[in-house]
Amino acid sequence: MDKHQIHQLINKGTYQGARLDGKLIETHISWVILSKKLAFKIKKQMQYSFLNFSTLEKRKYYCERELILNGRFSNIYKEVLPVKIEGDTIYIGHGPGETIAYAVRMNRLQTAKQMNHLLSRNKVEPAQIKVLAKKIALFHQKADVIDKPFDKIEAKNTFNDLANFTDWVKEHMGNSYAAIIEEAVNYSNTFLDQNEALISKRIKEGFWRDGHGDLHSKNIFLYKDPVIFDCIEFNDAFRQIDVLNEIAFFCMDLEAFQRRDLSEQFVQHYLKIFPCMQQLNEKKLFIYYKYYRSNVRAKVNILRAMQSADRISMRKYHLEIKKYLRLMAAYHSDLISLNKE
Numbered sequence: 511m512d513k514h515q516i517h518q519l520i521n522k523g524t525y526q527g528a529r530l531d532g533k534l535i536e537t538h539i540s541w542v543i544l545s546k547k548l549a550f551k552i553k554k555q556m557q558y559s560f561l562n563f564s565t566l567e568k569r570k571y572y573c574e575r576e577l578i579l580n581g582r583f584s585n586i587y588k589e590v591l592p593v594k595i596e597g598d599t600i601y602i603g604h605g606p607g608e609t610i611a612y613a614v615r616m617n618r619l620q621t622a623k624q625m626n627h628l629l630s631r632n633k634v635e636p637a638q639i640k641v642l643a644k645k646i647a648l649f650h651q652k653a654d655v656i657d658k659p660f661d662k663i664e665a666k667n668t669f670n671d672l673a674n675f676t677d678w679v680k681e682h683m684g685n686s687y688a689a690i691i692e693e694a695v696n697y698s699n700t701f702l703d704q705n706e707a708l709i710s711k712r713i714k715e716g717f718w719r720d721g722h723g724d725l726h727s728k729n730i731f732l733y734k735d736p737v738i739f740d741c742i743e744f745n746d747a748f749r750q751i752d753v754l755n756e757i758a759f760f761c762m763d764l765e766a767f768q769r770r771d772l773s774e775q776f777v778q779h780y781l782k783i784f785p786c787m788q789q790l791n792e793k794k795l796f797i798y799y800k801y802y803r804s805n806v807r808a809k810v811n812i813l814r815a816m817q818s819a820d821r822i823s824m825r826k827y828h829l830e831i832k833k834y835l836r837l838m839a840a841y842h843s844d845l846i847s848l849n850k851e
Contacts, residue, residue, distance in 0.1 A: 511552060511593065511611035515600065516541050519593065524601040525550070539563065539744075543613075550602060550613040551576070552593065561744045570612045576743040577614055583649065583722070583738040586617040619737060625727035629767040634732065639772050642736045643779035646725070646757065651784050653719035656750040660709045662702055669698040672805050675812045682815075683832060690835045690842075694805065697842060701798055708791055712752055717786050721756045723749030726763040753786050758799030765800070766807070766837060794848050801841040808834035 516534070520543060523530045532543040532550075539561065543550045553572060557564040563572065573590045580587045594600070596607030602615075621627065628634045673695045680688035702709075712718065722729075723742030731737040742748045757780060761773040777796075781787060787796055808831055815827035 511555070515595070515610060516552065519543070519600050519602070522600065525603060530602070544618055547618055549616045549618045551616065552611050552613045560748070563744070566609065566611070572744055573612045573614050579741050579743050579749075580739055582653075583741065586619065586737060586739060588615045588617065591615055616739075619731045619739075623731045623733055625730040625732050628732055629727055629764070629769065634769070634772060636772070636775055638732050638736070639775050640779045642730065642732070643776045644783060645736055645738070646760075647780045647783035650719055650721060650753045650756070653721055655716045656718040656720055657713065658718070658750070660706065660713060662706050665702055666699055669802055669805060670695050672809050675809065678812065678816065679831070679835075682828065683835075687832065687835050690839050694801065694838055694842060697845070698798075698801070701845070705791070705795060705798075708795060709752070717754070718750065718752050720746075720750050721753065723751070723756075725756050725760045727760070727767070752795075752799070753784065754792070754796045755799040755802075758796055759803045762800040762803040762807075762837065766804075766833060790848065794845060797841055797844050797848070801838060801845070804834045804837040804841065808838065
């Protein structure tokens with residue numbers, strides 16, 4: 511399915527005989543059509559080292575994986591349907607014509623309840639954090655345990671990939687921000703060498719679970735019973751991680767919104783249910799994972815900035831990059847302080 515066809519589907523397409531009349535949200539790897547009550551997610555034809563949507567069969571398979579994996583979190587995911595075209599007619603559902611794509615049908619959620627929007631308006635309450643922490647901790651307790659050897663070289667390479675953008679950061683943001691990256695890479699290499707045994711021990715103790723993989727506020731809707739959605743289906747390795755790594759992403763995101771208070775409350779409530787961080791070295795590991803997650807968010811925004819030709823978007827990405835690099839510097843300081851204890 512190409513861009514012309516997706517716009518044809520939005521403008522003229524139907525579902526169960528009715529016009530979709532939807533709004534398009536485009537991400538790097540998918541199109542999402544939002545109708546009044548439903549949402550349809552369609553994967554783009556693409557292939558990277560970490561993702562393979564290159565064939566129609568593969569896109570169908572990963573739509574089905576998305577349905578199953580996200581069903582562990584909520585009931586908004588309903589079914590996988592073909593996108594069909596016959597002559598000038600295009601529609602979602604079963605029937606005559608050629609199948610050109612597959613769509614995951616979901617119930618549409620209220621944008622006003624999306625957690626990132628609520629955080630930006632300072633509308634998230636401690637009571638909501640407590641409910642969310644309980645839900646995530648209970649999920650992690652029941653999630654499948656992953657037993658695989660720790661690959662230190664891969665972990666180093668993943669963190670150190672940010673160093674490839676040091677010159678770009680120096681040119682656009684100055685020496686001080688480039689120095690954060692250089693310092694982080696050196697520290698990460700040493701940290702992983704010193705904590706390889708701890709990470710391997712946690713794997714043996716069952717703290718690596720098949721989780722969400724992309725747990726941040728944009729993927730959470732704060733209803734009375736929080737709705738968590740859009741887990742990673744296209745690469746198991748991104749999802750099958752230490753639970754500390756998983757919640758570190760969420761806590762880093764809260765701290766990026768300058769809500770360290772909510773981050774600390776979340777951890778406190780989570781650990782009461784799933785006590786997976788009890789020793790000082792585990793606390794260091796948790797902070798290291800926040801360090802890593804802010805690293806990834808900085809890199810994502812650097813890539814977006816490098817691909818952007820729009821000055822307004824460029825300025826937005828630059829602000830995001832600086833924010834996450836400053837977070838990295840803060841986590842570095844936290845780790846250094848803990849090492850002195």
